[in-house]
Amino acid sequence: MKWILVSIIVLATTAGEVLQALGMRHHGEIHDFRPGALGRVASALAQSWHIMASIGAMAVSFFAFMSLISIAELSFAVPATAASYILETIFAKYMLKEHIGWKRWTGTLLVASGVVLLAVE
């Protein structure tokens, strides 16, 4: 059961964050942080299917994570989701067309291996 929940979390987190990045990219940079302007941002984002689908995927990931930490230690739950780093970086390169140079790849791999090592008692 633990590992089924981990797979759901990894897939839903990746889908959620990539869709969120796509939706925000389409929206464009937020410059104005006054309440009125933020209200207009919120209503624009509510009409973006990327953002709505992303919130759906993140809700799935969130409830699966809540279930996981109710049956397993947090020190198991958090590192088990490290696979999403690699998956998301691949999507960032090919779908979001981000430039991922050696610094970014090396840094991401260091972070992912570090997260896995955090699980070792």
Next chain:
Amino acid sequence: MTSPVKALELKTRIFTAIVVLTNVLGNSFLSRGMQSVGELLSLSPLPYIRALFNPWVALGVSLLIVWLLSHMALLSWADLSYVLPVTSIAYVLVALVGRFLLHEHVSPARWVGITLIMAGVTLVGHTAPRTHTPQKRVVSV
């Protein structure tokens, strides 16, 4: 006058800090609340809704909503491949809080993990937060 590049970097740092702090505090409160709620494995929404009435769970969920909104704002200008590794400094904070405030044991392997994450965050932190070209508004000529 600050240059646009400096302004973007400052904005990125401020939002990264908000994302990291709300993530760490939100998950800690949520985890603390879940320990008193007990096992939660259900397809029905009712047990989850009942869990929200636990004050720690409610506080955790509120902070995670702030986390979601600041994460969205950050992604409106910064790369996902930048935000993802850089915000994982949150794991280091969780481990350090566990060690120094909760007096948990941190194994040598975990210290290596903490060091690797810090090295990775430093490396990615030295890249430009935005490598994609911002979308141009369509202008008719």
